[in-house]
Amino acid sequence: MGNNIAVFRKEHFNAAHRLHNAALSDEENAAIFGRCNYPNYHGHNYEVIVKVTGEVNPQTGYVIDLKSLSELIRQEIIERFDHKNLNLDTEEFKHLNPTAENIAMVIHGILRKKIDNRYELKITLYETERNYVEYPA
Numbered sequence: 356m357g358n359n360i361a362v363f364r365k366e367h368f369n370a371a372h373r374l375h376n377a378a379l380s381d382e383e384n385a386a387i388f389g390r391c392n393y394p395n396y397h398g399h400n401y402e403v404i405v406k407v408t409g410e411v412n413p414q415t416g417y418v419i420d421l422k423s424l425s426e427l428i429r430q431e432i433i434e435r436f437d438h439k440n441l442n443l444d445t446e447e448f449k450h451l452n453p454t455a456e457n458i459a460m461v462i463h464g465i466l467r468k469k470i471d472n473r474y475e476l477k478i479t480l481y482e483t484e485r486n487y488v489e490y491p492a
Contacts, residue, residue: 359475361408362418366428368437371398372453375442396440399482403432403462408475419474431465455482459490 373396374388384392391397405428409418439445441453447461459480467476481487 358410359408360411360418361406362421362424363407364405364421364424364428365402366405366425366433367400367402368433369398369400370436370439370441371396372441372448373397374452374454376452396442401436401458402481402487403428404479404481405466406475406477406479407470408477409473419470424470427466427469431469432462435465455480455486455488456490459488463490 372391373394374391375384376387379387405424407419407424411418435447436445436458441448441458448457451457451461459478462480463476463478466478470476477489477491479487479489
């Protein structure tokens, strides 16, 4: 861990969602989720930052090729979620409430399968300019 360095790739996608727990009453959902529970959905301009930590490869000078990381994020995340209704258009959130926390964990799970385990992986997801989550914490 002595020579580890972190590299970051920032991307964005736009998506609609509704925060709702089918196990709760309409009144309970409204009390917990407020305007985010409105039945006709609402959208966000999400910003996702993918942090990859590892040792610099002496042959390339890279931790990981950021061009290939960008392409991986585009293929696996942006194409999957951009301009979608997360509740209705994605398998990942058909039965999972698409909170920022859950979206970040889903993105991490998707990318973790594609990025070598010798690298640490952290996802930061901005739902708004002032509200964001980080996974793992």
